[in-house]
Amino acid sequence: MIEIRKAEETDFDGIWEIFHQVVERGDTYGYAPETSREQAREIWLSKSHATYVALLDGELVGTYILRANQPGLGSHVANAGYMVKNGQHGRGIATAMCEHSLAEARRAGYLAMQFNAVVSTNERAIRLWERMGFSLVGRVPQAFRHRELGLVDLLIMHRFL
Amino acid sequence: MIEIRKAEETDFDGIWEIFHQVVERGDTYGYAPETSREQAREIWLSKSHATYVALLDGELVGTYILRANQPGLGSHVANAGYMVKNGQHGRGIATAMCEHSLAEARRAGYLAMQFNAVVSTNERAIRLWERMGFSLVGRVPQAFRHRELGLVDLLIMHRFL
Numbered sequence: 469m470i471e472i473r474k475a476e477e478t479d480f481d482g483i484w485e486i487f488h489q490v491v492e493r494g495d496t497y498g499y500a501p502e503t504s505r506e507q508a509r510e511i512w513l514s515k516s517h518a519t520y521v522a523l524l525d526g527e528l529v530g531t532y533i534l535r536a537n538q539p540g541l542g543s544h545v546a547n548a549g550y551m552v553k554n555g556q557h558g559r560g561i562a563t564a565m566c567e568h569s570l571a572e573a574r575r576a577g578y579l580a581m582q583f584n585a586v587v588s589t590n591e592r593a594i595r596l597w598e599r600m601g602f603s604l605v606g607r608v609p610q611a612f613r614h615r616e617l618g619l620v621d622l623l624i625m626h627r628f629l
Numbered sequence: 630m631i632e633i634r635k636a637e638e639t640d641f642d643g644i645w646e647i648f649h650q651v652v653e654r655g656d657t658y659g660y661a662p663e664t665s666r667e668q669a670r671e672i673w674l675s676k677s678h679a680t681y682v683a684l685l686d687g688e689l690v691g692t693y694i695l696r697a698n699q700p701g702l703g704s705h706v707a708n709a710g711y712m713v714k715n716g717q718h719g720r721g722i723a724t725a726m727c728e729h730s731l732a733e734a735r736r737a738g739y740l741a742m743q744f745n746a747v748v749s750t751n752e753r754a755i756r757l758w759e760r761m762g763f764s765l766v767g768r769v770p771q772a773f774r775h776r777e778l779g780l781v782d783l784l785i786m787h788r789f790l
Contacts (some may be wrong), residue, residue: 485771500701537717540777541774542746542783543762579780584745585703608743611675619740624767624785629767 470561473569475519475620482528483521485509490551494615495591497549501615518572522565529556532565534572536583546578546629557592566600574629581627585614588621602627631722633729636680636692643689644682645669647718655750655776658710662776679733683726690717693726695733698743707739707790718753727761737790742788748773749782762788 475483487508494501498509513519517535521528530552535545548569552561565576573581583602586593606624636644648669652737655662660672674680682689691713698708709730713722734742744763747754767785775781 470744480652494702498699498701498703503701515642517785520772524723538746538772540659540664541655541776542659542772544774544780555722578659582772603771607790608706608766608785608787609697610741611703611706611787614703623770624769626769 469525470559470564471530472520472565473523475513475521477513479521479528479531480509480513483512483519483531486520486528486531486551486553487512489554493597494613495617495628496587496593497533497551498585499610510610519570520565520568522561524556524559524561529553529559530561530565532569536570536578537584544577544579546573546576546581547584547598548573548581562593562596563600566596570600570629578629582627583610583625586623586625587614588623589614594623594625600627631690631720631725632684633681633725634684636682638674638763640682640689640692641670643675644673644692645712647712648673649694650715655774656778657748657754658712659746659773659784672697676722681726681729683729683731684716685720685722690714690720691722691726693730693784695730695737696747697739705738705740707734707737707742708745709734709742723754723757724761727757731761739789739790741790744786746773746782747784747786748775749784750775750778755784755786758786764788 491499500511522530532550534548536543537545550565602625605626610619611622652660659729682693692710695709697704698706710727763786764786769783772783
């Protein structure tokens with residue numbers, strides 16, 4: 469049973485475990501692989517966006533952030549980023565978080581959701597976003613320094629809400 | 630004769646005049662049209678990027694910023710934003726600033742330059758970027774609330790350096 473709720477300060481130990489696992493791989497997120505615990509706290513628990521956690525039978529197994537993709541005249545488009553704990557893939561956690569974020573974004577009045585930097589080799593994520601109604605609207609050549617593969621493309625994906 | 634150099638604190642009066650003119654129109658930049666002078670100073674003279682000014686016969690007629698488009702694993706791609714003073718268009722100021730920024734970006738070791746949010750109705754800018762070697766790599770539908778035209782598309786443009 470997956471429960472999703474707003475993150476609290478006391479969730480940070482669990483968030484940091486996931487953030488560090490994901491970012492250290494250097495294959496899906498642009499954050500520097502050596503990002504420290506305190507930098508991660510500033511990035512992921514920033515007051516400028518909303519942070520959520522996903523719990524599976526009480527264990528913190530995922531986290532996501534939701535924010536405006538741009539300030540000002542682009543602030544009607546939302547942006548989100550999701551992370552799932554190692555060993556917990558294939559259990560519907562990312563799907564549940566994505567559905568939750570789409571509902572939260574709609575409730576907050578956003579008209580669309582945009583992902584700016586989907587790593588082109590992250591096929592599992594791309595298939596998931598397509599299933600969730602996102603389509604490819606752009607491809608930036610060699611914009612991501614993948615830790616194992618070198619320079620790979622970044623995809624821009626979008627859906628209306 | 631157009632001279633381009635790094636901005637100094639004493640340039641801010643001239644920068645603010647241009648920034649305010651451009652942003653108030655709400656047709657090319659996402660910054661909120663009501664952005665205040667102090668907010669503009671924080672945005673445009675931020676220490677997290679480089680700021681330049683263009684002078685025509687000693688008058689401050691343009692300004693641009695240059696930065697990494699993303700931190701971490703995307704930091705090899707540059708991003709820039711240019712503004713030209715009202716009444717000074719058609720004199721090669723934007724072209725000169727763009728050429729200057731490409732040279733500066735190359736010198737700083739960037740591998741490419743990306744514009745994330747070119748307003749699709751800003752035809753003069755699009756033609757200029759194409760002349761400067763940029764190509765369209767993405768189009769985000771209705772991502773910009775144009776002050777006169779309502780929701781219009783944003784273009785993503787890119788070139789290698």
